[in-house]
Amino acid sequence: MAVTRTPLIAGNWKMNLDHLQAVAFVQKLHWTLKDAKHDDDSVEVAVFPPFTDLRTVQTLLDADKIPFALGAQDVSAHDAGAYTGEISGAFLAKLDNRYVIIGHSERRQYHAETDEVVAAKVQAALRHGLAPVICVGETSEDLEKYGASAVPVGQLEVALEGVTADADIVVAYEPVWAIGSGQAATPEQAQDVCAKLRAVVAERLGEDAAARTRVLYGGSVKAANIASFMREPDVDGALVGGASLVVDEFAAIIRYQKHVGV
Numbered sequence: 001m002a003v004t005r006t007p008l009i010a011g012n013w014k015m016n017l018d019h020l021q022a023v024a025f026v027q028k029l030h031w032t033l034k035d036a037k038h039d040d041d042s043v044e045v046a047v048f049p050p051f052t053d054l055r056t057v058q059t060l061l062d063a064d065k066i067p068f069a070l071g072a073q074d075v076s077a078h079d080a081g082a083y084t085g086e087i088s089g090a091f092l093a094k095l096d097n098r099y100v101i102i103g104h105s106e107r108r109q110y111h112a113e114t115d116e117v118v119a120a121k122v123q124a125a126l127r128h129g130l131a132p133v134i135c136v137g138e139t140s141e142d143l144e145k146y147g148a149s150a151v152p153v154g155q156l157e158v159a160l161e162g163v164t165a166d167a168d169i170v171v172a173y174e175p176v177w178a179i180g181s182g183q184a185a186t187p188e189q190a191q192d193v194c195a196k197l198r199a200v201v202a203e204r205l206g207e208d209a210a211a212r213t214r215v216l217y218g219g220s221v222k223a224a225n226i227a228s229f230m231r232e233p234d235v236d237g238a239l240v241g242g243a244s245l246v247v248d249e250f251a252a253i254i255r256y257q258k259h260v261g262v
């Protein structure tokens, strides 16, 4: 069975850009891609602004018919109630969010999110019709001790507990040592781990799910290296941090095919 997975280029803004800056950024990105006659169907673009920007960005995407998907950077494991500061998946779904990032290493590291918390958040996202972008990745200490794939594979196995075969999920392999360091993994390293993560999806959710699930690479992705990752058969896109905040750079990443020479 021939499988075509639409590549996904996702911009995780982290704690950057307020709602006014978000409007200027999204409009400029849209114009830049239009000027370049970018084919919107060739790749799915998603932006992940801070919570306080989501309503504004949703309204802009809708009013100007901008073909970017919207996602949040986190979600509560709970649906409603006395959880001060948390955001329900129900609220995110009401704002037309298609995606939510879950288990980013910065959440695991600064907010002590365990694999079990990540799994509960994955369930919360799916309950509300949001596609979780499940982030996994090893630290440099893990890399030294266990090699590249053992920790991310273990994290994904726990995150997929209770997930059904028909679930719409995205997996993002983000080696912690590559995030914001300027030192990306090599395309071969990314391919190796992404293939192993796809095998986990196959084992847990079946071959069909593995064939349709996008597995992204993240960690110091730039316009200059995106094409090398996208050439790998098990890398279906990128989760981009710093470079997703610079319009021309992010537009060039979205237009990576221009660099592949095909």
Ligand SMILES: O=C(CO)COP(=O)(O)O
Pocket (backbone or CB within 6 Å): 012, 104, 174, 178, 179, 180, 181, 182, 218, 219, 220, 221, 239, 240, 241, 242, 243
């Ligand atoms: O953490 C990341 C995306 O979620 C990657 O960040 P950088 O692209 O800044 O390395």
